Amino acid sequence: MSLKAALGPELPYLRRYARALTGSQSLGDTAVRETLEALLAAPQEFENDKPARRELYRIFHKLWRGMSSVSRDDGIVASLPVHTRQALLLTAVEGFSLQDTAKILHCPIQQVKDEIASAREVISTAMQAQVMIIEDESIIALHIKSIVEDLGHHVTGIARTRDEATELAASHAPELVLADIRLADESSGIDAVVDILAVIDVPVIFITAFPERLLTGERPEPTYLITKPFEPEMVTATIGQALLYHREQRAMPAVVETNRPE
Known part of the structure; x- marks a missing residue:
C-alpha cells in the first residue's frame, strides 16, 4: 500500500485535531496539507513499521510550530x-493512549499525565460559561447537559429546531453553542448556527455521527x-479548547492596547 493510500483515511481526523488546536479551519487545514506535502516529498521520515495514524500525528507535530507565539505570562x-x-x-478527542501521546509529542509519559x-x-476551575445546546434527541440533549453542568457551566436552554435555537440565542446570549447537525423539524443545525452568528460572536461545537462529511x-x-x-472526556476537552481560544482572541486587542508604547 502506498503512503498516500495508508494516510488518506486518517486525514479527516487530523483535520479535526488541527482545527481544534488552532481554533481555525483554514489554519488547521493548511497545517495538515503542508504535513502531507512534506511527507510525500520525504517519505523516509515515515516509519513504516509503526502504526500509521500515530506516525501521521507524530510527523505533524515534528513539522508544525504554529502556536509558539500564543503563550503569555499571565492568566x-x-x-x-x-x-x-x-x-x-490527543487523548480525549483523538483517542490516543498515554504511551502513543508521549511518542507523538516526544516527551515522557509522566509529563503527559501531568499535563492532562x-x-x-x-478547565473545571477557570472556564465556566453560559452554554446553549441545540439537539433534538432528548436523551442525548440531557446527557450533554449533564456533562456541561458537571464541568461547572450553566446551560441556558435546549433548542430542538432552527427557530427555537435563534429565539433562545436572542433571549439568552450564550458564550458557547453545542449544536447537532440534523434537527427535529428536518432543519439544519448549521443553518441555525449561521443565524446565531449573524447576531453574536460565539464559539460553536458541532455534534455529528458522520464527522468525515465535515x-x-x-x-x-x-x-x-x-x-x-461521544465520551464525556471528548466533550470536556473540546469545550475547554473552544472557550480558551475564543477568550484569547477577544483578549488580544486589549493586550495590544495595553502594550502599545506611549
Missing part, C-alpha cells in the same frame, strides 16, 4: 500552554467537532 493562557492542550486533545491533569483542573478540507466547514457516540 488562563499561561495555565494551559499549547503543549498541555495538545496532550489533552493540569488541563482538566484549569472534515473534507474542500469547503467552509466547522472548526470544532464532537463525534457521536
Whole structure:
C-alpha cells in the first residue's frame, strides 16, 4: 500500500485535531496539507513499521510550530500552554493512549499525565460559561447537559429546531453553542448556527455521527467537532479548547492596547 493510500483515511481526523488546536479551519487545514506535502516529498521520515495514524500525528507535530507565539505570562493562557492542550486533545478527542501521546509529542509519559491533569483542573476551575445546546434527541440533549453542568457551566436552554435555537440565542446570549447537525423539524443545525452568528460572536461545537462529511478540507466547514457516540472526556476537552481560544482572541486587542508604547 502506498503512503498516500495508508494516510488518506486518517486525514479527516487530523483535520479535526488541527482545527481544534488552532481554533481555525483554514489554519488547521493548511497545517495538515503542508504535513502531507512534506511527507510525500520525504517519505523516509515515515516509519513504516509503526502504526500509521500515530506516525501521521507524530510527523505533524515534528513539522508544525504554529502556536509558539500564543503563550503569555499571565492568566488562563499561561495555565494551559499549547503543549498541555495538545496532550489533552490527543487523548480525549483523538483517542490516543498515554504511551502513543508521549511518542507523538516526544516527551515522557509522566509529563503527559501531568499535563492532562493540569488541563482538566484549569478547565473545571477557570472556564465556566453560559452554554446553549441545540439537539433534538432528548436523551442525548440531557446527557450533554449533564456533562456541561458537571464541568461547572450553566446551560441556558435546549433548542430542538432552527427557530427555537435563534429565539433562545436572542433571549439568552450564550458564550458557547453545542449544536447537532440534523434537527427535529428536518432543519439544519448549521443553518441555525449561521443565524446565531449573524447576531453574536460565539464559539460553536458541532455534534455529528458522520464527522468525515465535515472534515473534507474542500469547503467552509466547522472548526470544532464532537463525534457521536461521544465520551464525556471528548466533550470536556473540546469545550475547554473552544472557550480558551475564543477568550484569547477577544483578549488580544486589549493586550495590544495595553502594550502599545506611549
